[in-house]
Amino acid sequence: MASWPGGVPALELPEHAVSRAYLKISEAIVWASLPMAHGDRVIELGSAPGGAAQAMLEAGLDVIGVDPAEMDEDVLANPRFTHIRARSVEASRKVFRHVQWLAADMNVAPQYTLDAVESIVTHPGIHIRGMLLTLKLPEWQLADELPAYVERVRSWGYKDVRLRQLAFNRQEICLAALRSRAQRRVLRSAGRQHQQPQRRRDAPHASTPGPHLDLPQA
Numbered sequence: 001m002a003s004w005p006g007g008v009p010a011l012e013l014p015e016h017a018v019s020r021a022y023l024k025i026s027e028a029i030v031w032a033s034l035p036m037a038h039g040d041r042v043i044e045l046g047s048a049p050g051g052a053a054q055a056m057l058e059a060g061l062d063v064i065g066v067d068p069a070e071m072d073e074d075v076l077a078n079p080r081f082t083h084i085r086a087r088s089v090e091a092s093r094k095v096f097r098h099v100q101w102l103a104a105d106m107n108v109a110p111q112y113t114l115d116a117v118e119s120i121v122t123h124p125g126i127h128i129r130g131m132l133l134t135l136k137l138p139e140w141q142l143a144d145e146l147p148a149y150v151e152r153v154r155s156w157g158y159k160d161v162r163l164r165q166l167a168f169n170r171q172e173i174c175l176a177a178l179r180s181r182a183q184r185r186v187l188r189s190a191g192r193q194h195q196q197p198q199r200r201r202d203a204p205h206a207s208t209p210g211p212h213l214d215l216p217q218a
Contacts, residue, residue, distance in 0.1 A: 018072040019051030021105060024134065024174075026055045027166045032176035034101065034130045036061065041099045045088045045116055046106035050075035056103070057081060064099065066091050088116040096126045105134040110142060114152055121156050131158070133175040146173065153177050 013023050029036065036042075038060035047053050047065030050072040056063050057078050065071060066084045075081055084091050102120065106113050113135060121128045131153075137143060150161050158177040166174050 016074075017051055018049050018054050018075060021051030022055045023051075024105065024166065024169065025052035025103060025132065028103075028132045028134075028174050028176070029056075029059070031164060031166060031174070032130075032132060032162070034132070034176065034178065036101060040101060042101035042103055043096055043099045043120075045102070045104040045113075047071065047083070052103060052105060053081060061101075064095060066095075089119065093120070093123050093126065096120050096123070096128075099126075100129045102128045102131045103133070104131070107136065109138065110135040110145070110149055114149060118152075118156060130178040131176070133177070134169070135173045135175055137171050137173060140171070143173075149175065 013020060017023075036059075039062065041062045041064065042056055043064045043066060044053055044056070045066050047063075048067040048069035048071055050065070053063045053065050053075050054072070057075070057080055062080045064082045064084060065075075066086065066088050068085055068087055071081075071083050076083060084095055102117065104113055104117055106116065113133060117131065117133060120126060121131070133153075135146075135149065146163055150163065153161050153175065158179055160178040160181045162176045164174050164176075165172070
C-alpha cells in the first residue's frame with residue numbers, strides 16, 4: 001500500500017526537468033524502496049532525452065545512460081553522467097561492471113525490454129543488485145503476460161519482484177526487483193520504507209527546484 005493520499009505522491013514536475021520521465025523514476029524509487037545510496041552507480045537503458053537520468057543525478061546517483069539518441073545538454077554537462085550512444089545490445093559488457101542498479105524505460109514491447117535486460121544481468125562478471133523496469137503495454141491484453149514476466153525476472157536470480165502501475169505511469173507497468181528480500185528488510189529496519197521524498201536544501205539547478213529525492217549516504 002502506498003502511504004500517499006489517494007495513492008498519488010506529492011511530486012510535481014520542476015520547471016527544469018527535461019521530460020516527465022523525471023516524475024516516473026522519482027515515484028518508482030520511492031515506491032520500490034530500493035536500498036540505493038549516494039554514490040551508487042545506475043545504468044539506464046533508453047535514457048534519452050534525460051528526464052530520469054536528471055532525477056537520479058539529483059538524488060546523488062552516478063548514472064550511465066545507454067541510448068543511441070541525443071541527450072539533453074544539461075544532463076551531458078553533469079560530471080557524474082556518462083552517455084553510451086548505442087543500443088544496449090551494442091554496448092560493451094565492460095560498461096556494466098561495477099554498477100549496482102539498472103533502470104530501463106525503452107519504447108519497445110515488454111519482451112524486448114526483458115531480452116535486453118537479461119543479456120546484461122546474466123552476463124558473467126556483472127552483478128546488478130536491483131532493477132526498476134518500465135514495461136510498455138501497447139495493448140492491454142499484454143497484462144495477461146505479467147505473471148510470466150515476473151517469473152522470467154525471478155529466473156535471473158531476483159527473489160523479490162513486484163509490479164505496480166504508478167500514478168505517473170500511462171499505459172505501462174513498473175517492475176521492481178531485488179536479488180534478496182533481506183535487502184528490503186534492512187531498509188525497513190532503518191525506518192525509511194514508505195517515506196516520502198525529502199527536499200534537498202542545496203538547489204541542484206539554477207531554476208526553481210522541484211521535490212528532489214534525497215537518498216541516504218553510503
